[in-house]
Amino acid sequence: MCTFRYDDEPDPEERTPAGPLCVPVRPGAREVAVRVFRTPLGERTAVGFTSPARLGATLGAGQAWIRLSESALRAMTEPLGVLLLTVDPTFTAPAVTPAPATRPVPGGTPGTDGTPGTGGTPGTGGAGPRGGAVAARGAAS
Structure with a gap:
C-alpha cells in the first residue's frame, strides 16, 4: 500500500483533524x-x-x-x-417516503401482471382515459 498522500486523493490513508x-x-x-x-x-x-x-x-x-x-x-x-x-458533503436528497397504498376499484380492469387494476386512468375516478366525459356520453345517449 502506498504511504504517500496526494492532494487529489479522495480517501487518505490516515485521518487528519478537520478543525472546527x-x-x-x-x-x-x-x-x-x-x-x-x-x-x-x-x-x-x-x-x-x-x-x-x-x-x-x-x-x-x-x-x-x-x-x-x-x-x-x-x-x-x-x-x-x-x-x-x-x-463537507455536497449532495443531500429528500427523505424517502413510502408510496401511498392504493386499493383496487371494484369492477376495474386487471393489471398486466395479473394483479387487480385501478379501473382506469389515475385521477379520473375509474372512468377511463377521458375521465368523466366517457361515462357522461354513455348515459346521455
Whole structure:
C-alpha cells in the first residue's frame, strides 16, 4: 500500500483533524440535538462542514448549526453507534417516503401482471382515459 498522500486523493490513508466544524442541529427548548444523516449505502453518519457557507449551500441557509471540534462530534455520536463522520458533503436528497397504498376499484380492469387494476386512468375516478366525459356520453345517449 502506498504511504504517500496526494492532494487529489479522495480517501487518505490516515485521518487528519478537520478543525472546527459547523455541525447541523435540531433546536429544542433548552438544548440542541446533533443531526445524524445516512450515506448513500444507508449507514448512519455524523456530518460537519468547514464553513457556514458550505453548510448553507448544502442544507439551506435556515439550517441551525453549532461549532464543534471533530473529537467532540465523534464523542457525541459514537455512543449512538454512529462511527462515520462526513466532512463537507455536497449532495443531500429528500427523505424517502413510502408510496401511498392504493386499493383496487371494484369492477376495474386487471393489471398486466395479473394483479387487480385501478379501473382506469389515475385521477379520473375509474372512468377511463377521458375521465368523466366517457361515462357522461354513455348515459346521455
